[in-house]
Amino acid sequence: MKKKIPIILEDSQDIKNIIIQVNSKNSSTSVFSGFSAWENVAYILEGLGATVQECIRQGIPRKEVYNAVKKYILKVLPSYDV
Numbered sequence: 001m002k003k004k005i006p007i008i009l010e011d012s013q014d015i016k017n018i019i020i021q022v023n024s025k026n027s028s029t030s031v032f033s034g035f036s037a038w039e040n041v042a043y044i045l046e047g048l049g050a051t052v053q054e055c056i057r058q059g060i061p062r063k064e065v066y067n068a069v070k071k072y073i074l075k076v077l078p079s080y081d082v
Contacts, residue, residue, distance in 0.1 A: 011034055016033075016035065016043055017033065017034075018031060018032070018033040018035070018040055018043050018044060018047070019031070019032040019033065020032075020044070031044070048069065052065050052066070052069060
């Protein structure tokens with residue numbers, strides 16, 4: 001049985017929390033945190049790396065995971081206007 005990991009929502013010196021809310025009804029995403037957008041990028045990429053690692057550990061082929069991430073990033077980034 002997998003050990004449940006507690007969810008900690010209070011920031012500290014060692015713990016940084018970012019909440020990403022996805023609304024599939026209207027295809028929108030919101031990011032909530034106590035940090036700047038630039039800091040969020042680093043933390044979100046770290047989270048993506050950890051998620052990729054877990055997918056590979058669970059048996060999804062490495063190439064399939066990498067291609068899914070690459071395809072998503074290439075599709076989504078150009079859709080954001082400055």
